[in-house]
Amino acid sequence: MKQTNFQTLFQPEKQDQEESPQPKPTDSLSERIITLLIRSSGYLSILFVSLICIFLLKEGMPALLNVPPASLFGMTWYPIEGYFGILPLILGSLLITVSAVFIAVIFGIATAVFMSEVAPNWINEILKPLVEILAGFPSVVLGFIGILALSPSLRILLNLPTGLTAFTGALLLGWAAIPTIVSVSEDALNSVPRSYREASLALGATPWQTIWGVTLQAARSGILTGVMLGIGRVIGETMTVMMVTGNAPVIPASLDALFMPVRTMTATIASEMGEVAKGSTHYQVLFLIGIILFLFSLIINTVVFVISSRRLSHSDRLLS
Amino acid sequence: MINLALAWAEEYQKQHSEVRISVSGGGTGIGLAALANNTVDIANASREIKSEEKQLAEKNGITPKEFIVARDAIAVIVHPRNPVSQLTLEQISLIYRGKINNWSEVGGENRPIVRLSRETNSGTHVYFLETVVRLGDKKDKSLFSPNTLLLPSSEGIITETSDNPNAIGYDGLGYVAPSVKTIAIAGKIGEHYVLPAVATVNDKTYPISRDLYMYTPGEPQGTILDYLKWVRSTEAQQIVTNLGFVPILGNP
Numbered sequence: 001m002k003q004t005n006f007q008t009l010f011q012p013e014k015q016d017q018e019e020s021p022q023p024k025p026t027d028s029l030s031e032r033i034i035t036l037l038i039r040s041s042g043y044l045s046i047l048f049v050s051l052i053c054i055f056l057l058k059e060g061m062p063a064l065l066n067v068p069p070a071s072l073f074g075m076t077w078y079p080i081e082g083y084f085g086i087l088p089l090i091l092g093s094l095l096i097t098v099s100a101v102f103i104a105v106i107f108g109i110a111t112a113v114f115m116s117e118v119a120p121n122w123i124n125e126i127l128k129p130l131v132e133i134l135a136g137f138p139s140v141v142l143g144f145i146g147i148l149a150l151s152p153s154l155r156i157l158l159n160l161p162t163g164l165t166a167f168t169g170a171l172l173l174g175w176a177a178i179p180t181i182v183s184v185s186e187d188a189l190n191s192v193p194r195s196y197r198e199a200s201l202a203l204g205a206t207p208w209q210t211i212w213g214v215t216l217q218a219a220r221s222g223i224l225t226g227v228m229l230g231i232g233r234v235i236g237e238t239m240t241v242m243m244v245t246g247n248a249p250v251i252p253a254s255l256d257a258l259f260m261p262v263r264t265m266t267a268t269i270a271s272e273m274g275e276v277a278k279g280s281t282h283y284q285v286l287f288l289i290g291i292i293l294f295l296f297s298l299i300i301n302t303v304v305f306v307i308s309s310r311r312l313s314h315s316d317r318l319l320s
Numbered sequence: 321m322i323n324l325a326l327a328w329a330e331e332y333q334k335q336h337s338e339v340r341i342s343v344s345g346g347g348t349g350i351g352l353a354a355l356a357n358n359t360v361d362i363a364n365a366s367r368e369i370k371s372e373e374k375q376l377a378e379k380n381g382i383t384p385k386e387f388i389v390a391r392d393a394i395a396v397i398v399h400p401r402n403p404v405s406q407l408t409l410e411q412i413s414l415i416y417r418g419k420i421n422n423w424s425e426v427g428g429e430n431r432p433i434v435r436l437s438r439e440t441n442s443g444t445h446v447y448f449l450e451t452v453v454r455l456g457d458k459k460d461k462s463l464f465s466p467n468t469l470l471l472p473s474s475e476g477i478i479t480e481t482s483d484n485p486n487a488i489g490y491d492g493l494g495y496v497a498p499s500v501k502t503i504a505i506a507g508k509i510g511e512h513y514v515l516p517a518v519a520t521v522n523d524k525t526y527p528i529s530r531d532l533y534m535y536t537p538g539e540p541q542g543t544i545l546d547y548l549k550w551v552r553s554t555e556a557q558q559i560v561t562n563l564g565f566v567p568i569l570g571n572p
Binding site: 076079080081083088147151155161242243246247248250260263271272278280 | 346347349350353356357373376431432433434439440441446461463464466467468469470471472476479480483484486487
Protein backbone atom coordinates (compact mmCIF):
# COMPACT_ATOMS: atom_id res chain seq x y z
CA MET A 1 0.00 0.00 0.00
CA LYS A 2 2.93 2.33 0.74
CA GLN A 3 4.12 1.93 -2.84
CA THR A 4 0.93 3.23 -4.39
CA ASN A 5 1.03 6.25 -2.10
CA PHE A 6 4.44 7.28 -3.32
CA GLN A 7 3.66 6.54 -6.92
CA THR A 8 0.90 9.08 -6.85
CA LEU A 9 3.11 11.56 -5.05
CA PHE A 10 5.90 11.32 -7.59
CA GLN A 11 3.93 11.45 -10.77
CA PRO A 12 2.96 15.11 -10.88
CA GLU A 13 2.49 14.97 -14.63
CA LYS A 14 -0.39 12.54 -14.45
CA GLN A 15 -3.38 14.63 -15.45
CA ASP A 16 -6.77 13.80 -14.08
CA GLN A 17 -8.46 12.41 -17.14
CA GLU A 18 -11.94 12.05 -15.70
CA GLU A 19 -14.82 12.91 -17.97
CA SER A 20 -17.92 14.77 -16.85
CA PRO A 21 -18.30 14.99 -13.05
CA GLN A 22 -20.07 11.92 -11.64
CA PRO A 23 -23.50 12.16 -10.04
CA LYS A 24 -23.48 12.71 -6.27
CA PRO A 25 -23.63 9.44 -4.22
CA THR A 26 -27.15 8.83 -3.12
CA ASP A 27 -27.95 9.39 0.51
CA SER A 28 -29.27 5.86 0.91
CA LEU A 29 -29.00 4.02 4.20
CA SER A 30 -26.33 1.60 3.00
CA GLU A 31 -24.14 4.50 1.88
CA ARG A 32 -24.49 6.21 5.21
CA ILE A 33 -23.68 3.02 7.13
CA ILE A 34 -20.59 2.38 5.06
CA THR A 35 -19.46 5.96 5.49
CA LEU A 36 -20.02 5.66 9.22
CA LEU A 37 -18.02 2.43 9.43
CA ILE A 38 -15.12 3.84 7.49
CA ARG A 39 -15.15 7.05 9.47
CA SER A 40 -15.21 5.20 12.79
CA SER A 41 -12.29 2.97 11.73
CA GLY A 42 -10.33 6.08 11.01
CA TYR A 43 -11.25 7.69 14.30
CA LEU A 44 -10.57 4.44 16.17
CA SER A 45 -7.00 4.37 14.89
CA ILE A 46 -6.50 7.90 16.17
CA LEU A 47 -8.06 6.85 19.46
CA PHE A 48 -5.77 3.83 19.84
CA VAL A 49 -2.64 5.81 19.14
CA SER A 50 -3.73 8.50 21.59
CA LEU A 51 -4.50 5.91 24.26
CA ILE A 52 -1.07 4.31 23.82
CA CYS A 53 0.48 7.76 24.05
CA ILE A 54 -1.42 8.59 27.23
CA PHE A 55 -0.55 5.22 28.80
CA LEU A 56 3.15 5.68 28.02
CA LEU A 57 3.17 9.18 29.43
CA LYS A 58 1.23 8.20 32.52
CA GLU A 59 3.56 5.35 33.40
CA GLY A 60 6.81 6.96 32.33
CA MET A 61 6.70 10.62 33.31
CA PRO A 62 6.82 9.92 37.07
CA ALA A 63 10.34 8.64 36.46
CA LEU A 64 11.39 12.22 35.87
CA LEU A 65 10.14 13.06 39.34
CA ASN A 66 11.41 10.00 41.16
CA VAL A 67 14.90 9.83 39.76
CA PRO A 68 17.18 12.85 40.18
CA PRO A 69 18.37 14.13 36.77
CA ALA A 70 22.00 13.67 37.78
CA SER A 71 21.35 9.96 38.13
CA LEU A 72 19.07 9.71 35.10
CA PHE A 73 21.64 11.26 32.80
CA GLY A 74 24.51 9.49 34.49
CA MET A 75 26.77 6.98 32.89
CA THR A 76 25.88 3.78 34.75
CA TRP A 77 22.88 1.60 34.02
CA TYR A 78 22.47 -1.02 36.73
CA PRO A 79 18.83 -0.78 37.72
CA ILE A 80 18.73 -3.53 40.34
CA GLU A 81 21.02 -1.42 42.48
CA GLY A 82 19.39 1.92 41.69
CA TYR A 83 21.70 3.17 38.94
CA PHE A 84 19.35 4.55 36.28
CA GLY A 85 21.72 6.28 33.88
CA ILE A 86 19.95 6.03 30.50
CA LEU A 87 22.69 7.77 28.52
CA PRO A 88 24.58 4.54 27.59
CA LEU A 89 21.32 3.10 26.28
CA ILE A 90 20.38 6.09 24.14
CA LEU A 91 23.90 6.36 22.73
CA GLY A 92 24.01 2.60 22.12
CA SER A 93 20.79 2.74 20.12
CA LEU A 94 21.99 5.76 18.18
CA LEU A 95 25.35 4.15 17.39
CA ILE A 96 23.75 1.03 15.98
CA THR A 97 21.07 2.98 14.12
CA VAL A 98 23.53 5.34 12.45
CA SER A 99 25.91 2.52 11.47
CA ALA A 100 23.15 0.25 10.23
CA VAL A 101 21.54 3.00 8.18
CA PHE A 102 24.94 3.91 6.73
CA ILE A 103 25.39 0.32 5.53
CA ALA A 104 21.79 0.03 4.35
CA VAL A 105 21.88 3.34 2.48
CA ILE A 106 24.98 2.43 0.53
CA PHE A 107 23.78 -1.00 -0.50
CA GLY A 108 20.13 -0.04 -0.72
CA ILE A 109 20.47 2.96 -2.96
CA ALA A 110 23.05 1.21 -5.10
CA THR A 111 20.64 -1.71 -5.55
CA ALA A 112 17.77 0.67 -6.32
CA VAL A 113 19.83 2.53 -8.91
CA PHE A 114 20.89 -0.78 -10.41
CA MET A 115 17.33 -2.06 -10.59
CA SER A 116 15.86 1.12 -11.94
CA GLU A 117 18.52 2.49 -14.25
CA VAL A 118 21.01 -0.15 -15.25
CA ALA A 119 19.60 -3.65 -15.07
CA PRO A 120 17.69 -5.18 -17.96
CA ASN A 121 14.13 -6.21 -17.19
CA TRP A 122 14.77 -9.90 -16.78
CA ILE A 123 17.19 -9.26 -13.91
CA ASN A 124 14.60 -7.10 -12.23
CA GLU A 125 12.09 -9.93 -12.43
CA ILE A 126 14.43 -12.05 -10.29
CA LEU A 127 15.87 -9.31 -8.13
CA LYS A 128 12.68 -7.65 -6.95
CA PRO A 129 11.12 -10.77 -5.37
CA LEU A 130 14.47 -11.64 -3.80
CA VAL A 131 14.65 -8.24 -2.15
CA GLU A 132 11.11 -8.69 -0.89
CA ILE A 133 12.16 -12.02 0.64
CA LEU A 134 14.92 -10.20 2.49
CA ALA A 135 12.26 -8.08 4.08
CA GLY A 136 10.57 -11.19 5.41
CA PHE A 137 13.50 -12.37 7.54
CA PRO A 138 12.29 -12.66 11.14
CA SER A 139 14.57 -10.78 13.50
CA VAL A 140 15.23 -13.88 15.62
CA VAL A 141 16.57 -15.67 12.57
CA LEU A 142 18.90 -12.75 11.93
CA GLY A 143 20.00 -12.91 15.56
CA PHE A 144 20.57 -16.62 15.26
CA ILE A 145 22.73 -16.17 12.17
CA GLY A 146 24.53 -13.46 14.07
CA ILE A 147 25.42 -15.54 17.11
CA LEU A 148 26.36 -18.69 15.28
CA ALA A 149 28.01 -17.47 12.10
CA LEU A 150 28.63 -13.74 11.86
CA SER A 151 29.96 -13.08 15.34
CA PRO A 152 32.72 -15.73 15.41
CA SER A 153 33.76 -14.80 11.85
CA LEU A 154 34.04 -11.12 12.73
CA ARG A 155 36.02 -11.93 15.85
CA ILE A 156 38.58 -13.89 13.87
CA LEU A 157 38.57 -11.59 10.84
CA LEU A 158 38.99 -8.31 12.69
CA ASN A 159 40.94 -9.74 15.64
CA LEU A 160 38.41 -8.44 18.18
CA PRO A 161 38.11 -9.60 21.79
CA THR A 162 34.56 -10.73 21.04
CA GLY A 163 32.32 -10.86 18.01
CA LEU A 164 29.27 -9.63 19.93
CA THR A 165 29.58 -5.97 19.03
CA ALA A 166 27.70 -2.96 17.76
CA PHE A 167 29.17 -3.63 14.33
CA THR A 168 27.66 -7.11 14.19
CA GLY A 169 24.29 -5.63 15.09
CA ALA A 170 24.71 -2.87 12.53
CA LEU A 171 25.48 -5.35 9.76
CA LEU A 172 22.43 -7.46 10.51
CA LEU A 173 20.11 -4.49 10.94
CA GLY A 174 21.45 -2.88 7.78
CA TRP A 175 20.60 -6.15 6.06
CA ALA A 176 17.08 -5.92 7.43
CA ALA A 177 16.61 -2.28 6.42
CA ILE A 178 17.85 -2.71 2.83
CA PRO A 179 14.52 -3.96 1.40
CA THR A 180 12.69 -0.91 2.78
CA ILE A 181 15.16 1.50 1.26
CA VAL A 182 15.33 -0.43 -2.01
CA SER A 183 11.59 -0.59 -2.67
CA VAL A 184 10.84 3.03 -1.82
CA SER A 185 13.92 4.39 -3.61
CA GLU A 186 13.29 2.25 -6.65
CA ASP A 187 9.74 3.56 -6.90
CA ALA A 188 11.02 7.09 -6.55
CA LEU A 189 13.63 6.55 -9.27
CA ASN A 190 11.08 4.94 -11.57
CA SER A 191 8.81 7.94 -11.15
CA VAL A 192 11.37 10.39 -12.43
CA PRO A 193 10.07 11.37 -15.87
CA ARG A 194 11.97 9.93 -18.82
CA SER A 195 12.27 13.43 -20.23
CA TYR A 196 14.76 14.30 -17.47
CA ARG A 197 17.13 11.52 -18.46
CA GLU A 198 16.67 12.16 -22.15
CA ALA A 199 17.36 15.85 -21.74
CA SER A 200 20.50 15.16 -19.77
CA LEU A 201 21.82 12.66 -22.31
CA ALA A 202 20.96 15.05 -25.14
CA LEU A 203 23.09 17.70 -23.47
CA GLY A 204 26.04 15.31 -23.69
CA ALA A 205 26.14 13.86 -20.19
CA THR A 206 27.23 10.24 -19.81
CA PRO A 207 24.72 7.75 -18.35
CA TRP A 208 26.51 7.81 -14.98
CA GLN A 209 26.56 11.59 -14.90
CA THR A 210 22.85 11.48 -15.69
CA ILE A 211 22.12 9.03 -12.92
CA TRP A 212 24.22 10.86 -10.35
CA GLY A 213 23.46 14.44 -11.28
CA VAL A 214 19.90 14.31 -12.59
CA THR A 215 17.91 11.19 -11.75
CA LEU A 216 19.06 10.75 -8.19
CA GLN A 217 18.61 14.47 -7.54
CA ALA A 218 15.09 14.40 -8.91
CA ALA A 219 14.21 11.38 -6.79
CA ARG A 220 15.92 12.85 -3.75
CA SER A 221 12.88 13.28 -1.55
CA GLY A 222 11.60 9.79 -2.27
CA ILE A 223 14.98 8.29 -1.49
CA LEU A 224 15.18 10.33 1.68
CA THR A 225 11.76 9.04 2.67
CA GLY A 226 12.96 5.49 2.13
CA VAL A 227 16.02 6.16 4.25
CA MET A 228 13.92 7.60 7.06
CA LEU A 229 11.66 4.56 6.99
CA GLY A 230 14.76 2.41 7.18
CA ILE A 231 15.91 4.39 10.22
CA GLY A 232 12.54 3.82 11.82
CA ARG A 233 12.83 0.09 11.25
CA VAL A 234 16.33 -0.10 12.66
CA ILE A 235 15.81 1.95 15.79
CA GLY A 236 12.90 -0.21 16.88
CA GLU A 237 14.64 -3.54 16.30
CA THR A 238 14.79 -5.58 19.49
CA MET A 239 15.42 -9.29 19.12
CA THR A 240 18.42 -9.16 16.83
CA VAL A 241 20.27 -6.60 18.91
CA MET A 242 19.49 -8.50 22.10
CA MET A 243 21.17 -11.56 20.72
CA VAL A 244 24.25 -10.14 19.04
CA THR A 245 25.31 -6.86 20.59
CA GLY A 246 26.36 -8.15 23.99
CA ASN A 247 24.02 -5.86 25.93
CA ALA A 248 26.83 -4.19 27.85
CA PRO A 249 25.80 -0.71 29.02
CA VAL A 250 28.93 1.17 28.02
CA ILE A 251 29.07 4.70 26.70
CA PRO A 252 30.35 4.54 23.11
CA ALA A 253 33.11 7.07 23.51
CA SER A 254 35.31 6.67 20.45
CA LEU A 255 35.18 5.23 16.96
CA ASP A 256 36.31 1.79 18.07
CA ALA A 257 33.27 1.62 20.28
CA LEU A 258 31.67 0.37 17.08
CA PHE A 259 33.66 -2.83 17.54
CA MET A 260 32.77 -3.19 21.20
CA PRO A 261 29.58 -4.41 22.83
CA VAL A 262 26.74 -1.93 23.39
CA ARG A 263 23.28 -1.99 24.93
CA THR A 264 20.25 -0.61 23.13
CA MET A 265 17.08 0.90 24.56
CA THR A 266 14.96 -1.78 22.94
CA ALA A 267 16.96 -4.70 24.35
CA THR A 268 16.83 -3.10 27.80
CA ILE A 269 13.04 -2.88 27.78
CA ALA A 270 12.69 -6.41 26.44
CA SER A 271 15.09 -7.94 28.97
CA GLU A 272 13.94 -6.10 32.05
CA MET A 273 10.24 -5.33 31.73
CA GLY A 274 9.25 -8.79 32.90
CA GLU A 275 11.11 -8.55 36.19
CA VAL A 276 9.94 -5.18 37.43
CA ALA A 277 7.24 -4.73 40.00
CA LYS A 278 4.41 -2.60 38.67
CA GLY A 279 4.83 1.02 39.70
CA SER A 280 8.39 0.72 40.94
CA THR A 281 11.02 3.24 39.91
CA HIS A 282 12.64 0.73 37.57
CA TYR A 283 9.25 0.20 35.89
CA GLN A 284 8.81 3.94 35.42
CA VAL A 285 12.28 4.40 33.99
CA LEU A 286 11.66 1.59 31.49
CA PHE A 287 8.51 3.40 30.38
CA LEU A 288 10.52 6.61 30.12
CA ILE A 289 12.86 4.79 27.74
CA GLY A 290 9.76 3.73 25.82
CA ILE A 291 8.69 7.36 25.60
CA ILE A 292 12.10 8.31 24.25
CA LEU A 293 11.85 5.58 21.58
CA PHE A 294 8.37 6.77 20.73
CA LEU A 295 9.67 10.32 20.39
CA PHE A 296 12.40 9.18 18.01
CA SER A 297 9.81 7.42 15.83
CA LEU A 298 7.60 10.48 15.96
CA ILE A 299 10.43 12.75 14.85
CA ILE A 300 11.36 10.42 12.01
CA ASN A 301 7.78 10.13 10.78
CA THR A 302 7.26 13.87 11.00
CA VAL A 303 10.41 14.53 8.99
CA VAL A 304 9.22 12.03 6.36
CA PHE A 305 5.87 13.77 6.17
CA VAL A 306 7.39 17.23 5.92
CA ILE A 307 9.90 16.22 3.27
CA SER A 308 7.42 14.44 1.05
CA SER A 309 4.84 17.20 1.18
CA ARG A 310 7.34 20.01 0.80
CA ARG A 311 9.30 18.61 -2.14
CA LEU A 312 6.12 18.09 -4.13
CA SER A 313 5.65 21.81 -4.48
CA HIS A 314 9.28 22.20 -5.59
CA SER A 315 8.99 19.67 -8.39
CA ASP A 316 5.62 21.14 -9.38
CA ARG A 317 7.29 24.47 -9.86
CA LEU A 318 10.18 22.91 -11.80
CA LEU A 319 7.87 21.23 -14.27
CA SER A 320 5.69 24.20 -15.17
CA MET B 321 15.88 -23.33 36.91
CA ILE B 322 13.60 -23.61 33.95
CA ASN B 323 14.83 -26.94 32.67
CA LEU B 324 14.43 -28.40 36.17
CA ALA B 325 10.93 -26.98 36.56
CA LEU B 326 9.94 -28.28 33.13
CA ALA B 327 11.31 -31.77 33.81
CA TRP B 328 9.45 -31.96 37.12
CA ALA B 329 6.22 -30.70 35.62
CA GLU B 330 6.41 -33.17 32.77
CA GLU B 331 7.04 -36.15 35.03
CA TYR B 332 4.34 -35.17 37.51
CA GLN B 333 1.74 -34.68 34.79
CA LYS B 334 2.63 -38.08 33.38
CA GLN B 335 1.81 -39.65 36.72
CA HIS B 336 -1.15 -37.42 37.59
CA SER B 337 -3.03 -36.79 34.39
CA GLU B 338 -5.73 -34.70 36.10
CA VAL B 339 -3.21 -31.99 37.02
CA ARG B 340 -2.19 -29.27 34.57
CA ILE B 341 1.08 -27.49 35.20
CA SER B 342 2.29 -24.73 32.93
CA VAL B 343 5.82 -23.47 33.32
CA SER B 344 7.11 -20.22 31.92
CA GLY B 345 10.59 -18.81 32.02
CA GLY B 346 12.11 -15.39 32.35
CA GLY B 347 14.33 -15.52 35.40
CA THR B 348 13.96 -15.36 39.15
CA GLY B 349 13.10 -11.66 39.08
CA ILE B 350 10.12 -12.28 36.83
CA GLY B 351 8.88 -15.19 38.93
CA LEU B 352 9.02 -13.26 42.19
CA ALA B 353 7.41 -10.21 40.61
CA ALA B 354 4.60 -12.44 39.38
CA LEU B 355 4.31 -13.91 42.88
CA ALA B 356 3.89 -10.43 44.34
CA ASN B 357 1.23 -9.68 41.72
CA ASN B 358 -0.50 -12.97 42.58
CA THR B 359 -0.43 -14.24 39.02
CA VAL B 360 1.35 -17.53 39.74
CA ASP B 361 0.90 -20.47 42.10
CA ILE B 362 4.60 -21.25 42.41
CA ALA B 363 7.61 -19.07 41.70
CA ASN B 364 10.87 -20.85 41.04
CA ALA B 365 13.84 -18.88 42.28
CA SER B 366 17.56 -19.46 42.06
CA ARG B 367 18.19 -16.98 44.84
CA GLU B 368 16.52 -15.99 48.09
CA ILE B 369 13.68 -13.50 47.90
CA LYS B 370 14.80 -9.95 48.60
CA SER B 371 13.24 -7.98 51.44
CA GLU B 372 11.86 -5.38 48.98
CA GLU B 373 10.18 -8.16 47.02
CA LYS B 374 8.75 -9.62 50.22
CA GLN B 375 7.41 -6.22 51.22
CA LEU B 376 5.85 -5.69 47.82
CA ALA B 377 4.11 -9.05 48.06
CA GLU B 378 2.86 -8.32 51.56
CA LYS B 379 1.50 -4.98 50.35
CA ASN B 380 -0.68 -7.02 47.99
CA GLY B 381 -1.71 -9.26 50.84
CA ILE B 382 0.58 -12.15 49.94
CA THR B 383 2.99 -13.85 52.32
CA PRO B 384 5.59 -15.79 50.34
CA LYS B 385 6.45 -19.21 51.74
CA GLU B 386 9.89 -20.56 50.97
CA PHE B 387 10.79 -24.16 50.11
CA ILE B 388 14.26 -25.40 49.27
CA VAL B 389 13.90 -27.86 46.41
CA ALA B 390 17.44 -28.49 45.12
CA ARG B 391 21.00 -27.26 45.30
CA ASP B 392 23.19 -25.86 42.62
CA ALA B 393 26.77 -24.92 42.07
CA ILE B 394 27.83 -21.99 39.93
CA ALA B 395 30.50 -23.16 37.55
CA VAL B 396 32.99 -20.70 36.14
CA ILE B 397 33.75 -21.67 32.58
CA VAL B 398 36.33 -20.80 29.95
CA HIS B 399 37.21 -21.89 26.45
CA PRO B 400 38.45 -25.50 26.34
CA ARG B 401 41.86 -24.47 25.01
CA ASN B 402 42.43 -21.81 27.67
CA PRO B 403 45.51 -22.90 29.65
CA VAL B 404 44.11 -21.46 32.90
CA SER B 405 42.54 -24.23 35.03
CA GLN B 406 42.26 -22.72 38.46
CA LEU B 407 41.45 -19.36 39.98
CA THR B 408 40.79 -18.00 43.43
CA LEU B 409 37.48 -16.34 44.26
CA GLU B 410 39.32 -13.05 44.62
CA GLN B 411 40.82 -13.31 41.14
CA ILE B 412 37.40 -13.99 39.68
CA SER B 413 36.01 -11.03 41.60
CA LEU B 414 38.75 -8.76 40.27
CA ILE B 415 38.18 -10.03 36.74
CA TYR B 416 34.46 -9.35 36.84
CA ARG B 417 34.96 -5.96 38.45
CA GLY B 418 37.17 -4.95 35.55
CA LYS B 419 40.40 -4.76 37.55
CA ILE B 420 42.08 -7.69 35.78
CA ASN B 421 41.78 -7.34 32.00
CA ASN B 422 44.27 -9.74 30.45
CA TRP B 423 44.54 -13.49 30.77
CA SER B 424 48.30 -13.18 31.23
CA GLU B 425 47.66 -11.59 34.65
CA VAL B 426 46.21 -14.87 35.92
CA GLY B 427 48.64 -17.22 34.23
CA GLY B 428 47.12 -17.50 30.79
CA GLU B 429 47.98 -16.29 27.31
CA ASN B 430 48.27 -12.65 26.30
CA ARG B 431 44.61 -12.15 25.46
CA PRO B 432 41.98 -9.64 26.57
CA ILE B 433 39.42 -11.05 28.98
CA VAL B 434 35.84 -10.96 27.74
CA ARG B 435 33.41 -11.33 30.63
CA LEU B 436 30.07 -13.03 30.10
CA SER B 437 27.14 -12.86 32.46
CA ARG B 438 23.44 -13.53 32.66
CA GLU B 439 21.01 -10.60 32.49
CA THR B 440 20.05 -8.74 35.64
CA ASN B 441 16.69 -10.51 35.86
CA SER B 442 18.46 -13.80 36.54
CA GLY B 443 18.82 -15.10 40.07
CA THR B 444 22.15 -16.53 39.02
CA HIS B 445 23.35 -13.02 38.17
CA VAL B 446 22.34 -11.58 41.52
CA TYR B 447 23.79 -14.54 43.40
CA PHE B 448 27.09 -14.18 41.53
CA LEU B 449 27.13 -10.45 42.26
CA GLU B 450 26.70 -10.95 45.98
CA THR B 451 28.86 -14.03 46.48
CA VAL B 452 31.67 -13.58 43.99
CA VAL B 453 31.93 -9.99 42.78
CA ARG B 454 31.30 -8.61 46.25
CA LEU B 455 32.87 -11.66 47.95
CA GLY B 456 29.92 -11.97 50.29
CA ASP B 457 30.47 -8.53 51.80
CA LYS B 458 27.03 -6.96 52.27
CA LYS B 459 28.49 -3.48 52.51
CA ASP B 460 30.42 -3.74 49.27
CA LYS B 461 28.83 -1.72 46.53
CA SER B 462 31.01 -2.79 43.60
CA LEU B 463 29.30 -3.68 40.35
CA PHE B 464 30.08 -5.81 37.36
CA SER B 465 32.42 -4.02 34.98
CA PRO B 466 30.23 -2.06 32.51
CA ASN B 467 31.65 -3.93 29.54
CA THR B 468 30.45 -7.27 30.88
CA LEU B 469 28.34 -8.87 28.21
CA LEU B 470 24.83 -9.53 29.52
CA LEU B 471 23.48 -12.42 27.53
CA PRO B 472 19.77 -13.22 27.58
CA SER B 473 20.12 -16.96 28.14
CA SER B 474 22.42 -19.64 29.49
CA GLU B 475 22.67 -21.08 26.01
CA GLY B 476 24.12 -17.79 24.81
CA ILE B 477 26.85 -17.99 27.43
CA ILE B 478 27.79 -21.55 26.52
CA THR B 479 27.85 -20.77 22.80
CA GLU B 480 30.11 -17.75 23.19
CA THR B 481 32.41 -19.42 25.74
CA SER B 482 32.87 -22.55 23.65
CA ASP B 483 33.75 -20.43 20.66
CA ASN B 484 35.76 -17.48 21.99
CA PRO B 485 39.16 -18.18 23.58
CA ASN B 486 39.04 -14.82 25.37
CA ALA B 487 35.83 -15.56 27.21
CA ILE B 488 35.07 -16.30 30.84
CA GLY B 489 31.53 -17.00 31.93
CA TYR B 490 29.52 -18.46 34.74
CA ASP B 491 26.33 -20.45 34.98
CA GLY B 492 24.55 -23.11 36.97
CA LEU B 493 26.20 -26.51 36.93
CA GLY B 494 23.23 -28.01 35.12
CA TYR B 495 23.85 -25.82 32.09
CA VAL B 496 27.54 -26.57 31.66
CA ALA B 497 28.21 -28.51 28.47
CA PRO B 498 31.24 -30.59 27.50
CA SER B 499 32.08 -27.90 24.95
CA VAL B 500 33.42 -25.63 27.70
CA LYS B 501 36.03 -26.06 30.42
CA THR B 502 35.20 -25.67 34.09
CA ILE B 503 37.63 -23.88 36.38
CA ALA B 504 38.60 -25.20 39.79
CA ILE B 505 38.10 -22.55 42.44
CA ALA B 506 39.73 -21.90 45.78
CA GLY B 507 37.99 -19.76 48.36
CA LYS B 508 41.24 -18.14 49.36
CA ILE B 509 44.88 -18.43 48.35
CA GLY B 510 46.32 -21.52 49.96
CA GLU B 511 43.07 -23.47 50.00
CA HIS B 512 42.52 -26.36 47.67
CA TYR B 513 41.21 -25.69 44.19
CA VAL B 514 37.91 -27.50 43.90
CA LEU B 515 35.87 -28.41 40.84
CA PRO B 516 32.10 -28.14 41.15
CA ALA B 517 30.34 -31.49 41.59
CA VAL B 518 27.58 -33.06 43.64
CA ALA B 519 30.06 -34.21 46.26
CA THR B 520 31.84 -30.89 46.66
CA VAL B 521 28.55 -29.00 46.91
CA ASN B 522 27.18 -31.25 49.59
CA ASP B 523 30.30 -31.23 51.72
CA LYS B 524 30.53 -27.49 51.22
CA THR B 525 34.10 -27.49 49.89
CA TYR B 526 33.04 -25.77 46.65
CA PRO B 527 32.83 -22.09 47.49
CA ILE B 528 30.07 -21.03 45.10
CA SER B 529 27.05 -23.17 45.75
CA ARG B 530 23.52 -22.18 46.48
CA ASP B 531 20.05 -23.42 47.26
CA LEU B 532 17.24 -23.39 44.70
CA TYR B 533 13.82 -22.39 45.93
CA MET B 534 10.14 -22.55 45.17
CA TYR B 535 7.99 -19.80 46.66
CA THR B 536 4.23 -20.00 47.07
CA PRO B 537 1.80 -17.18 47.86
CA GLY B 538 0.92 -18.28 51.38
CA GLU B 539 0.66 -21.81 52.76
CA PRO B 540 0.29 -24.25 49.87
CA GLN B 541 -2.90 -26.27 49.80
CA GLY B 542 -4.28 -29.25 47.95
CA THR B 543 -2.70 -29.99 44.59
CA ILE B 544 0.09 -27.45 45.05
CA LEU B 545 1.02 -28.96 48.41
CA ASP B 546 1.07 -32.45 46.86
CA TYR B 547 3.28 -31.20 44.07
CA LEU B 548 5.70 -29.57 46.47
CA LYS B 549 5.91 -32.73 48.55
CA TRP B 550 6.55 -34.76 45.42
CA VAL B 551 9.27 -32.37 44.27
CA ARG B 552 11.20 -33.06 47.49
CA SER B 553 10.79 -36.83 47.21
CA THR B 554 13.53 -39.24 46.17
CA GLU B 555 11.94 -39.80 42.79
CA ALA B 556 11.89 -36.12 41.86
CA GLN B 557 15.37 -35.58 43.27
CA GLN B 558 16.62 -38.22 40.86
CA ILE B 559 15.54 -35.85 38.10
CA VAL B 560 17.62 -33.18 39.84
CA THR B 561 20.69 -35.39 39.57
CA ASN B 562 19.95 -36.29 35.97
CA LEU B 563 19.89 -32.63 35.01
CA GLY B 564 23.21 -31.90 36.64
CA PHE B 565 22.00 -30.15 39.77
CA VAL B 566 22.54 -31.31 43.33
CA PRO B 567 19.72 -33.14 45.18
CA ILE B 568 18.79 -32.04 48.69
CA LEU B 569 19.80 -34.53 51.35
CA GLY B 570 17.09 -36.17 53.34
CA ASN B 571 13.37 -35.87 52.71
CA PRO B 572 10.63 -34.10 54.65
